Amino acid sequence: MSWLTDMSLKDLDDSQALEATCIRCLHTWLQSPTQLLIKVGHRDVYLDEVADNLACPRSGCRHVGVRLSLVRNDDTSGFVGGMP
Numbered sequence: 001m002s003w004l005t006d007m008s009l010k011d012l013d014d015s016q017a018l019e020a021t022c023i024r025c026l027h028t029w030l031q032s033p034t035q036l037l038i039k040v041g042h043r044d045v046y047l048d049e050v051a052d053n054l055a056c057p058r059s060g061c062r063h064v065g066v067r068l069s070l071v072r073n074d075d076t077s078g079f080v081g082g083m084p
Contacts, residue, residue: 004048004068009036017071018047022056024063030071 012018012033021028036050037043051068 002048003070004051005046008044008046009033009040009050010043012070015072019069019071020051020054020066021069022058022061022063023065023067025056025058025061027056027058027061029057 014032014034016033018031018033018036019028020031031054036054039054040050047068051066053064054066056063056066
């Protein structure tokens with residue numbers, strides 16, 4: 001069990017992006033959840049299924065199967081403050 005099997009495509013916000021890396025040629029590209037929804041066709045697909053069936057867009061490779069990682073574009077700074 002990993003986060004890929006627990007999270008479906010409909011759980012992702014538009015502010016998040018998925019970084020996909022081809023297993024064969026190591027080509028890396030970013031995909032938004034909206035772009036993946038258009039390719040997949042339905043919202044109830046889990047991210048491990050997306051990773052197993054996504055093809056590399058690089059010409060000459062077209063290998064099916066990628067490694068996914070989640071890229072957050074949110075502000076991740078912590079609280080900085082203290083007592084006077």
